[in-house]
Amino acid sequence: MSEKHLQTGDALPTYPGKLRLFAMRFCPYAERSVLVLNAKKLPYELVFINLDHKPEWIFKYSPKGTVPALEYEEGKAIFDSNIINVYLDEKYPDISLQSADPLRRAQDKMLVENFASAQSAYYTAAFNSQALQPSNVENYHKGLELLQKEIETRGTKFLNGDEPGLVDYTLWPFLERFEALPLLGKSEFAFDKDKYAALIAYMNVMKSAPAVQAYRLAPETHAKFTESRAKGDPDYNMLDSSDTVCCMRPRKKKE
Ligand SMILES: N[C@@H](CCC(=O)N[C@@H](CS)C(=O)NCC(=O)O)C(=O)O
Incomplete structure (x- = not known):
């Protein structure tokens, strides 16, 4: 998975044959769904998009171009964090995340x-x-x-x-x-x-x-992104893999 945010003109990566979540690295709503995918130990791929210069294909998955959107089967998607999370919890009940009551x-x-x-x-x-x-x-x-x-x-x-x-x-x-x-x-x-x-x-x-x-970012990292967004120029690709406080996947060594 690349942490680069795809933008207008960028090609849609090939369908990975597993769940695919369209997200933005600093979006709290997208994070909700990432956490649920992680907690349920589901195989998935993340595709980050630039919300100021959205790739044309995002509208196929999310009519308003918002994230998160979940591609649950090739070319078929649902959007909105709460809708996605309840769907995931009900579709994959092995690790249940809601009370039975x-x-x-x-x-x-x-x-x-x-x-x-x-x-x-x-x-x-x-x-x-x-x-x-x-x-x-x-x-x-x-x-x-x-x-x-x-x-x-x-x-x-x-x-x-x-x-x-x-x-x-x-x-x-x-x-x-x-x-x-x-x-x-x-x-x-x-x-x-x-x-x-x-x-x-x-x-x-x-x-x-x-x-x-596996996904949390430090307050300092959020502050840095927030400053860039508040100035009107969000630095979507500012993250280095070491910025994730901890990670489920192996970290890349710095050059
Ligand atoms: N109610 C939605 C809110 C999603 C949302 O507002 N996402 C923001 C990013 S944090 C977004 O996609 N903004 C782009 C836009 O509104 O065009 C959810 O829970 O998923």
């Missing part, structure tokens, strides 16, 4: 829904900081407090139980990026060690989950 599944969805305001505050802070209002900071912390309360109430290692599940992999990509905000001068978005002790402990166990380890 319908009520718990509903509670997981409500948690994700309630967290959305923290996500949107993050986007404002990261990419549109001149529009940042005190209410954004408030919403962000409300989202974190709510998540922490749920972690404490459930009392399990992960929100899903002893192992991470869909709910964990859905929320994680944003938590990973939130840690970049203080590095971008947004200290009001930092996690206070005392206030967020349970959330920080949860984040540390998530960081060591194999599916996450």
